[in-house]
Amino acid sequence: MDEPSSCDSHSSSNDVAQVRQFLDAAWRAAERFERDELLRYLAVIQPLIECRGALAQRWSGRDEMETLQAIGFIWRDEAELALALARSVVSRSAIRRFRLVLFTVIRYACWRTRRLDAFYDLSTPCHYGGRLNMQVLKVINLSIEAAAEAEQLRLKSAERNARHAVAVGELAGGIDDNASLLSRCVLATVAYEMGGLDEAFALIRGRDAAIDQYGSADAALWGTTVAVRVAIANGHAKHALAVIRRGQVASRQRGWKMLAAHLAEQEVNLLIRGENLLLATKVLAQALRRDPSGTQLGVPIDEAAWPLEAARLRLAFASGDFTEAADGFTRLSCWLNERNQSTFAVRYTALAAASLFHEGHADEACAGLCKALEAGASAGLFRTFVDELECLAPCLRRLRTSMKHQLGHLNAYTNAILAARSLLIAIPEDGVNQELARILSRREVVVLHLISKGYSNKTIARELYITPETVKSHIKRIAIKFSTKTRAEAVALGKSLGII
Template identity: 25%
Template sequence: MPPRRGRGNLPRPRLEQLIDQIAESSLTVLKAPPGFGKSTLASAWAQAALARGAQVAWLTLDEADDSPERILLYVAAAIAQSQAVEAEQSLLKNFALLPAEHLSTLLLNDLGRREQACFLFVDDCHCAPAEAFAAAFDQLIRYAPDNLHLVFCGRNDLPASLYAHLYSDACLEVDAGQLRFDLDETRDLLLRSGFAEIDAGDLLDLHRSTQGWIAALRASLLSIRQRPGASARLPKSISGLLDELLKHLPPSMVEQLSRLACVDKFNTELTARLTGHPDARALIDELDRLQLFLSCLDDAGDWFSFHPLFREHLRRRLSPVQLSYTLSLAARWFADQQLWTDAVRSALSAGDNESAQQWIAHCAMDLVERGDFIILLDWQRQLRDHLLQSPPQLKLAMAWASGLAMTHSNSLHLLSEVEADLAALGRLESTDALFWECQALHAMLKALGDDGQAGGELAIRCLPHLSNRPWICNTLLNVVCFSHLSASRWEAFYSLPPVICEPLERSRYLFNQIYRLSLVGFGESLQGRFSQAAAILEEALRLTTPVNASGQGHSVLRALPASFLAAVRYLQGREEEAAQLSLENIEFAKLGGFLDCIASVYITASRLSSSHSSHQGARYFLEDGERLAQTRQWPRLQAYLLLERIRVSLIDHKQHEAQACAQQLEQIQTDHSAPATDNFTDYQYLASLAALWCETAGISRPADLVQAQKIYKLAAGLNQRLKQARLAASLAQVYWVRQQKETAVTCLLEACQLADHSGAYRLLKDLPATDCLQQLTRYALQDKRLSQARLAQLQRLIPDNNTATQQTIQARTAIALTSKERNVLELVSHGKSNKEMAKLLGITPETIKSHMKNIFSKLKVDSRAQAAVIAKAHGLI
């Protein structure tokens, strides 16, 4: 009998829908270590097959099923039970007396006579001896009729002989990699388990620690529920499961496993060194065959690792002395191979701090240049006392790492120590390369501290002196890029040379390349070119995607483009994609994201929460972001988050809070705006928006419309289309409140054109006082001069379910096109050519062309695709 599915089982559509492929395959193999949900998934497939009207037989094997005859007898019994026919039951009595080959023939003949599809599920295949299993199923697989679909579930690979007579497309394999819970499924499991408030950091930690192992996820959740606030270490239930697994292995293999578990990764050479096994490759192949939580880390199949929880469990079997000795052995081997990062990790775990410090010097700047600066900072915390007397080059590498990790004060402290050391050595001169490297770091710190202009000027002075340091040159070019972006100097922005790739290896220039792509993508989005921005940011994400089974990508680097892309996707109305991007990356963005990156991800996360009526969640992100702004002394970030708090407060009808935030924002604007009033600053833009919103809500004195119009024109002159659109829409609301209706309509239509051109379909929906905006829209619809294109923009950008509004739109659009023109548009939407339409409508191609010309004129479009989109939007076709 198949196992009963419990109420707590989480539906997994991406796996359950594989039943379609199973129905087309002769053999399906579901293999994974224990606790990965094999039987649960197989039972879901069985239910789906039954729902299709198929016959479903289920057999669960155990250690007593040790002969082909016994296995086949139970197969026959399972098939008979699925039919529950008396004749079938009587046939079983004779089957018990027959040898295996005759049993197979009878089963095949019996199945071949059936009209129904038959799905035979065989669970726990690993329990039967391989020889007996192969003998039992050899003929069933070789001569399987078209209506037979075999599904084998177990921990090990099937005997190779069973694949010999199968075409490659006749077999479907599902392994542990596909069975692992992805991040979305982990979140759904948490919600189903009653964890209503999910912290993004806790979710990521849980997902990383269990790596999607279902048994570990459930046990961890149970452990957390029983001990709230406790860390989810290896639960007792998982320990028992692993002990049961190890009990069936030879003691010598368990000892070898424990030694391999001391290191995070191993290859054949290191395996031989740690275990003493004469054939390390054979040992690794056997571990893989037994499905002992082994993961391959590279495409070449050279490096391997155990699941973290399995590794932790195995390590506990070693005494402290054994563990330290094995780690020291591994550290020395890694150092001999010049794998310095692994050597340092192993040495620190073994308590060998002196060797670790010695090896850090070999790889410190390499880690910075590869974007792995968080690792270096972790070592710095562990070896703080040992690194006090480090040479200037190592301290400088630590300073770079601290700067990139946004620990500004620590970076400046280390930098001052380096400059003091160089001064003592008489090397703090403009002729020394280290002097210019220090200046380059100062330039980067100024840019990351939000002083793009000063950082860019210093970077330009440093570039000629560091031509032999390509990574630093790339970093300086990115600082210059940021300075042009901050000042909207677009010609200079686009004329910068590309990232230097030679003579750097890919992993060295990737860091600089991701920063550059993130800056360019952000610049495109500011100018309202969302499709270009998304393409650039997706390319950056692709570059940071893990290329091996280890799943180890550049998480901090990935967070940079992901944060900007989340904002773009949200404004495009693709909320699900935006939510995933922001949830997965917000914690990593906090580790290494620069100001605009942090602002994008926090505001997007807040608006996503607000759009799902979780205003408390929206405030959580804003408060967390404000704490970060104060810690890093970023007043511009604080200003952005204050404006967002004003928006949330107005939606919640908390006028006093909105007023207080507006006053704070006005003070920040006064403190940080440049004396020259002709310069456009974010502070002026944010304060002006706040004043417009507050007047619309009727909670403050009249806004300065002259100043707001001036800022609008400055934004237009700098091609800051998104800011221009928000200002235009907010001005429209204020003009409407002041009864200046025609001016309000003009501003509204300008905002709609800007937002529609960008594809920022949520931009206007997110403004506070949407009722005011909809009233203005209804008024605008009465204007007979309003074109079809304008009607379409209003409907897309400011949807209104008001019956009168819908009737107005329908009336306007119903008059616009003749019935023949609507018929032509209907065919256009189905991709028909002029000749095909002429034939279907019984008219000439020239008449079709005439109709299309009229349609283009009426709808104010210049392409067939645009015409079809507008017609669909208004229900014309």
């Protein structure tokens, strides 16, 4: 299809028909989540929106064009522009077939720009219809709600909405799997937070290409972030770095600043874990040069650049500047709470407490960490604390010792966090024969270690925050790999091989 060259070329009925073809093709691309195709058609349609010539007089398609343009702004991660345009079209248009699409764009943009009061005021529509497939709109709305709930420590609600979105996509014929990408990534994040590494990995396994090609900036952010965390938790630092690199390429190609900032923080954190502070400093400096909005960090913190502030504070902590780290993490957690991103705020509240502890303010640190644990325990957070345990462990142990009687229900919670990490530390990769490392996965080694202690499947599931069915699957794979028939035989062979 040849692209129109000027407004004058659209003065005939043939031109109107050609515009109709472009618009229909753009709607099909939007419904299939074909981002690049949609943006290509929008590049052709854009001049027509501004055209005031014969075509505008003969055919009133402006509302439809601008509705598509608002969708395009969402794909470009330009939520403010999408919100302003969608509201403008809704305020003047009486055409019902675009209103539900625009309503969904407004909800999405309100969530992304942290206007959550407006987001929740816009109740979920009970009936879907209009220019896009009604089930696609339902999946999108459920996915947005799942992400918003997860950010605010309402993990159970987030899980329920995400599962509903995935189920709607699977049950409704004619819906592309791409519509459910964000909900799957949110569901994987919730599963990971609750300790279900295997479930999280299963949800995102094989989805990286789809996320790269069809995912929005948010799907890419949630999917890439959880993929990196799962890889690090399983001891696969090289794979985690490969995922970061792939995400960085996508963020540069599409101008997704928030994704770039989050990936920069993850890379800095990964390098700090490997005790490569010099390279971590260089990575942060490069990220700041690429994003001018992040060159002056502090208060107010830029919406897209705040992960770069978190990366800077991680470096301060690793370098021993605990005063700067404590002040910065406290400021960052307060700002995130104000922006209704409570899940992130809990993480940085805990890191602020760790900084205070290393600075010598043990009592204040324990009080701050206790506050973070209280919020995390009520929401179901687990991996947030386990992932940061290298920083938190000294303060957490002090808290468990000095405030044992005050902790109450948090005693079991803190013990589980410390136990989860100690299991992994007790079985380092370099302590196992490299040939054997290919036989059992790291999680299977942990399960075998717990079996050797006489733990039942239910106890192992409780200790690792996974389901008993997942434990059975691990044990079955261990038996297959070891060619053993009983748990005792597997334990005996594991001990003889030096695995446990």
